[in-house]
Amino acid sequence: EINNHEFDLPTLMRDYWGNVFPMGGIGGSPFVGETGFKAFSSHVAENGNIIVVFGPHVGISEDGKVGEYLRGGQFGNSSACGAVIGAYNACLAAGEDAKFDSDVYDMQMDEIKQEFARHAKEISTTENPMAACAYQAFYMVKERIRKIVNTQFGSGKLVLIGGIQINMPQASMDDHFLPLMFEVHQAGAPSEDLISNFQDISTQQDLKTSPWAATTAQREVFSFMSWSPPAHSPVYQAMHKYFPGALPSQALHERKRAILKRYGLTAENTIMATSLCPDEINNDPSDLPVIMQNHWGDVFPMGGISGAPFVGKTGFKAFSSHVPDDGNIVILFGPHVAISEEGEVGACLRAGQKGLSSACGAVIGAYKAALSGQAEQEADPSAYDKQMDWIISQIAPHAKAIENTENPMASLSHQSFHMVKDSLFECVNNDFGSGYLVLVGGIQINM
Secondary structure: OOOOOOOOHHHHHHHHHOOOOOOOOHHHOOOOHHHHHHHHHOOOOOOOOEEEEEOOEEEEOOOOOEOEEOOOOOOOOEEOOHHHHHHHHHHHHHOOOOOOOOOHHHHHHHHHHHHHHOOHHHHHOOOOHHHHHHHHHHHHHHHHHHHHOOOOOOOOEEEEEEEEEEEOOOOOOOOEEEEEEEEEEEOOEEEEEOHHHHOOOOOOOOOOOOOOOOOOHHHHHHHHOOOOOOOOOHHHHHHHHHOOOOOOHHHHHHHHHHHHHHOOOOOOOEEEEEEEOOOHHHHOOOOHHHHHHHHHOOEEEOOOOOOOOOOHHHHHHHHHOOOOOOOEEEEEEEOEEEEOOOOOEOEEEOOOOOOEEEOOHHHHHHHHHHHOOHHHOOOOOOOOOHHHHHHHHHHHHHHHHHHOOOOHHHHHHHHHHHHHHHHHHHHOOOOOOOOOEEEEEOOEEEO
16 A cells, blocks of 8 residues: 555556556566456557556665565554565575465465565575565566567557556655656557666666556435436446445445444554455546545555455455554455446446446456356466456356346356455454454445
8 A cells, every 4th residue: 555655656647547457466466467458458448558557666764774664653664565575585484495385365475486486595695685576576577567468459559667666764755666667569560668768877777777226215315416327217227126235435435434433443543455356447536445545545455356355365464564553454345347328237338438348357257258168178377367267266156057047247246246255254364453354345336
């Protein structure tokens, strides 16, 4: 969440370009994989463009220690990036020939350890191992970004901006970003390397070679306030038939906020995480994740495609270590599903597109793959799509039953909620202190 301050590059770019699709997990690697990028790139406007900003982060403490950061409400420094440093320390302690047990509920940390295992000893001999870790993490993230992105989405440009986010020690100091890559790609055209635009020979190193349903009075009021669609509309009828009890984000937030206030939760003593699908349609200004972030402050994204918490046990451990002393944690989690203007569940008309697309694309894609028998097939060893592989494995046992329901897309959303909830419960705990762990789960409905 320290990468999402008001003047951090990701925030500034979001405020300028609009909604964001978060591809990264702990360490910054794009764990949404090939399926995540395929889903995201299918959302591009006709003849439109894509910008991807990527990279790890590293803290610098007030006394100049790289890899350390004093978080709000805490008395002592903690590590940043905690996942990368934790992986490095584990590899160093285990030795060069170490073999780490895999954990399906900690797959992101497993991969970071595998990446750092062959570099840990060399990193330990550098002048500043924490700085060397940050650069090695950049190469790790860049390699995986290159593996999953492509220009098959249309005639527009794919812009890749990579570097290292540097978290500064005081609120009065804006965080910095070290640019290490700035490229423009387009189908049928040569790639352009624009990194020189970030260079000032008099002050900077050579960045390219740097070593590193029923109507009620309540619902009528919601419609009057433009929080909900009109009661006579097909989208209203579909929403309340298949998702009874659904509430507008603003109403749900205010009710939840009032309840949590009774327990002493405030923006000052509480940190927030989400385990939601990174689809950018979940981040409109009126959506619950954004409204909650505006109230509680910076957010730690735990979710990958589908909303499952792919940051795993290590991600939660890192996040919960950031809690203020005697503070609390709020986690918003769940899958999402769209309803079109005609009332079709699972379909969404995205900005700049002429036709409907699926939402959630990853879950629906996994469901179709399971029906086709893909779950029984051997995975392609050259592919990099761990999240989608996991989702297919979770949906496959239920696919036939879902197919036989009145509305498979609605049933799939409810099954996805149980999938996300069960996996979240495998990752979270209240070992972080004396405060509350608040879990707010449901299904995000894109109108």
